[in-house]
Amino acid sequence: MTTMNTRGTDETSAEKSVEKKVDEMRTAARPPLDTAPAGDLRSRALGLIVPLGLVVLMACLPLLNLSLPGVLPGATYTPGTLHMLALAMVMAGAALSYHLLFGVAGLLSFGHALYFAIGAYGLGIVMEHLELGLVPAALLIVVAAVVLSTLLGAISLQVTGIPFAMVTLAFAQAGFVLVRKDPGRLTGGEEGLRLPTDYVPDWLVGVADTRNLYWLALAGLVLAFVVVTWVQRSRAGHVAEAVRENELRVQVLGMRPFLVKLAIFVAASVIAAAMGMVHLLLNSGAVPHITSAEFTISLLLMVVLGGVGSRWGALVGAFVYVILSQRLAVLAQLPAIENLPAVLRIPLSEPMFILGTIFVLVVMFLPGGLAGLGLRVRALFSRRSAADLDEQARTPEALVQEDDQQR
Numbered sequence: 001m002t003t004m005n006t007r008g009t010d011e012t013s014a015e016k017s018v019e020k021k022v023d024e025m026r027t028a029a030r031p032p033l034d035t036a037p038a039g040d041l042r043s044r045a046l047g048l049i050v051p052l053g054l055v056v057l058m059a060c061l062p063l064l065n066l067s068l069p070g071v072l073p074g075a076t077y078t079p080g081t082l083h084m085l086a087l088a089m090v091m092a093g094a095a096l097s098y099h100l101l102f103g104v105a106g107l108l109s110f111g112h113a114l115y116f117a118i119g120a121y122g123l124g125i126v127m128e129h130l131e132l133g134l135v136p137a138a139l140l141i142v143v144a145a146v147v148l149s150t151l152l153g154a155i156s157l158q159v160t161g162i163p164f165a166m167v168t169l170a171f172a173q174a175g176f177v178l179v180r181k182d183p184g185r186l187t188g189g190e191e192g193l194r195l196p197t198d199y200v201p202d203w204l205v206g207v208a209d210t211r212n213l214y215w216l217a218l219a220g221l222v223l224a225f226v227v228v229t230w231v232q233r234s235r236a237g238h239v240a241e242a243v244r245e246n247e248l249r250v251q252v253l254g255m256r257p258f259l260v261k262l263a264i265f266v267a268a269s270v271i272a273a274a275m276g277m278v279h280l281l282l283n284s285g286a287v288p289h290i291t292s293a294e295f296t297i298s299l300l301l302m303v304v305l306g307g308v309g310s311r312w313g314a315l316v317g318a319f320v321y322v323i324l325s326q327r328l329a330v331l332a333q334l335p336a337i338e339n340l341p342a343v344l345r346i347p348l349s350e351p352m353f354i355l356g357t358i359f360v361l362v363v364m365f366l367p368g369g370l371a372g373l374g375l376r377v378r379a380l381f382s383r384r385s386a387a388d389l390d391e392q393a394r395t396p397e398a399l400v401q402e403d404d405q406q407r
Helices: 002-029 035-063 079-104 113-129 134-156 162-181 207-233 235-245 247-252 257-283 293-306 311-331 342-348 351-365 369-392 396-406
Strands: none
Touching: 035 079, 035 207, 079 207, 079 235, 079 257, 079 293, 079 311, 113 134, 113 162, 113 257, 113 293, 134 162, 134 257, 162 293, 207 235, 207 257, 207 311, 235 247, 235 257, 247 257, 293 311, 293 351, 293 369, 311 351, 311 369, 342 351
């Protein structure tokens, strides 16, 4: 009897010991009440520090003597390199506007170049014929872009899917024809429109001021990124994403998908027009190519290359596209390419052929684009670190099983 009582006492004490250890492990594993907000603050701080750091780095490039052979045409302070980087930033801003249209709202447009051209051609025409300064003319073009995009968007959004893409293409082709026909000698026709330098500040004119144009393009890109982020995180942005997934369900919930899509359409068009104005200043003029469907397809390629639905993907895709298109044209003129057999020389001498091949490979093997590749690499490292932590940590359940085995 005494033996049975002793055994019962030992078992009870052992169970209490195990329970005590389990409680200690759970207490140790439970984070303090103030760590969760600290973690959120830390992640938010990183989300601000990284973009600000990139902006500061890009702003300092004209003051540095950095070289990337094969990528940049020269040192970062040279006009040629600054012009290429500024062009990449302008196209990145335009790609962000197309991301808002296609990646957020799911609107496939083949006529987005029309609004880019409104900014470029409109600014030059207004300054030259209305004799307005740069700032008043730019404000007038923004208002015109809002009015015109609202009108054309309201017409185009009467249909969806491929019909919507065809309607936007029709409007863009009409603008392309008008630019080439040069009605009233406003657009310059095939030769393009010259920048009226008399109404532009001197610090934005000339090769010697490429550094200032670079900073202007950087400011435009930052502003475009902020506006796109704000729109995407707003209620209209969330509703637009819901409409992209299931428009009928949004209608059943009592919302108005048409107004939301129109708001996204107008916002994307105005951003494109703003980047078109920077493009006019950067290149000291505008050419009919920026009104063509080919220009819109280039924006689509940038968004898909970077990753549909990702703001950072649109930025990366635009930079990769512009740098490759610029540097591949130089590569095609190298003697090593000219001495190759015709079966290799002809495709390698065409930058668009190489870009198209890269695009096909990305679509086939990287469905999420370059941004998706970055997320996969990040997830891979996260899994490895989590596995290391699992090997080092001992859970309460494992401790109970260990004590049971010892008993």
